[in-house]
Amino acid sequence: MYNLNLTAEQLEFRDTVRDFVDREVKPVALLPARLEPFEKPLLTDLLDQASQMGLRTLALSEEAGGAGADGLTSCIVLEELAAGDVDIAVVLGQTAMLGRVLFDQLMTPGQRKRFLPEFVEDDQYHLAFAGRDADANIGWCYHRPLAEEADTEPTAVKKGGDWVINGSVAFASNAPIAKLIAVQVRTDPKKTGMNGLSTLLVPRDAPGLTVGQAVPAIEGSGQRIRWHHGTGAGMVFKDCNVPADHLLGKEGQSPLAGGAHAARGATQLAAINIGVARAAYEAAIDYAKLRWQGGRHIIEHPAIGMKLADAAIKLEVARNTVWKAAWVADHPDAVSDRSASGLPLHIIARAFTAEVLHRATLETAECFGAMAVMRDMPLQKYVHDTLVLLHYADNDSAAMLQIAEAVAGYQRPLAA
């Protein structure tokens, strides 16, 4: 049974992180000097502090030295972090999730022995995954076999005892700060698509690896702008050598592409979305109680009351949807015993949350009148941040068609 009582541990996590955000993050993140420039460098000191609180290793098992947080607890923590700074939440969410997947689920004992101690010890040890999302194109191929995609992966060949990687990756989240990167490489040139791909563990200091500069807010040409949170960069491999035993899983497999990992990522992003919208909503309530127009505090005008009520509804329902998706993923038997729907709850949560919370954020910003669009105030940033989450690569409207395929019971034929 879906339980609405958070555990004592979850409540403590929430209160501790909320307190950290109020005391440490907001005073920095809300400074006009931080808000106004287009470029907002990652708040690395705060990332270090968050790591010391255990948030970088949040989802890593307790045996491995982490906090062992389940999916729901991670969502609770990420919502709180995002209410302070969306980039901190995205970076920590990515490292925490990959920490669990890599160290607890995919690495061999030997790999764990080599990489885990430093990961647990070093507050600046972040993780990245460079590879394609196996489900990315599904919506565009609704009720049809997946279309072939151009192959962009780096190649890797075995030479002596090493893998030699060549090629480039256009973008990977966390790349500029990652000390270990799981890289999808083509190891079988005769196969296409997801077939023939393998995943290698590449340390940041591997010879032949160059990680690019973090993507700037505005590209040099001025024609494109950064459209992601956290940090990210491309990377180039030039005869990059890693030992043969850095293979993650089996040759020809991509254990990080799609599946449970992608589902957890989508649900986390939805929780981060709630944090951003909640920050706007709470700011609007505070301001509406202070601002005096029309002969009373504006919160007493029905037109403002409706905006706040509408935002409250959207936040409550969004949180229900996200928490349910996280809880069901934490309790897979809930689906097998027919307690919960077998639909892709993570896509439902992500799509619903992004849409309604962008609208709620815009509406709550409207309570501020002209101040909503001023760059020394956070409202315009909240609006932008929810817009980025709404039009993320994993969340175009085609993604929703994955839900329709599930509803229809469509079985996609396996690629050759």
Added chain:
Amino acid sequence: MDFSLNEEQRGWQMEARKFAEEEIRPISLARDQIADPSKTFDWEIIRKGSKLGFRTLAVPKAWGGHEADFVTQALVMAELAKGDSSVSKTFSQCWKWSHLIAASCTEDQKERFLKPFLADDTFVLGKGGSEANAGSDNRMPPEDDPKSGWKLQAERKGDEWILNGTKLYIANGSVAKLFFVDARTNPNVGIREGSTMFLIPNDTPGFRVGKVFNKRGWRFYQNGELIFENARVPHANIVGEVNGGVKARATDKSEFGDIELAANALGICDDAVGLAMNFARTHKRAGKLVIDHQLVQLKLNEMYALTEALRSFVLRVAWERDQKLPDVGNNVLVMNYSTDVVQRVTRLNMEIHGAEGCMMNARVDKLVRDAMIWTHLAGDTVQRVKVVKRLK
């Protein structure tokens, strides 16, 4: 019913389209991306546009302007806005106040202010109403709170008035040479009976421009802080009568400001539709052109339908103003409608483009940011509430 444009209207429309495509659009994104809000302006584009008549379009012919009708004004604003919404607004802000000069200024004032405005390609106009604690109160003064509304103080000393106070978010604040400024001349009654409108040249002693506000959208169009520290203004600069500021404003029956915002929004929608169609015809997803996906076809349909409906509404209201038909609230309704349409159409354009990996088309984002400005323009919600009294 006749929807055709006359030759003059068509001529201005073509002229504006050409100027927008050849001159405005090429500088639009670069200006938008200048980080310092006080450095976004480009006097060259104002000069060029002024020489073509876009600064003085609304001034009566008798005074040397073009006296374009409202349909023409709407067409020109939309065309210019398709190149850049905030450049269009910088020009039309001049029309807004030249309507007021024509309607309520004395011959002496027209001589002193309208003439130099016409003669100088860089003479831009502005108006100061908003203050830190006077926003929607200026639009809809509450009956039970007569002290609400602007507080900027004006006291008479002989032939001069001494002004003290600060205006916020004033459009063209940092670039205008002349402002209409609302001041309180009787603090004991509401603004309708207790305020006076002054003509304030930017070289008025005791007057200066403070901060230029750093906005999310409309970055070319600068909003500034106007600071009055014992500013001395001649009595002859009063528009209308003492304590008759609100009445003086109301002598301009054109309700231009409402059509203005709607026509400008139409230009953004046209731009969004153009970008979306171009993208959909040139990019592929899963081996098919984007435009061949049902998903996108439905969005394009909605973008077109909303944009064409807005066009019809804008031109109808402009025509109603030209015919001097009774004002039944349509001008406010079209402004409110444009607020909703411009949000939706710019968002649909963003949906169609989607994120390219980790990047977004900068102009697609700019249109969404410019559109957000509408959510508070002219006190959007206040106008929605206020207009109900005028509806039959």
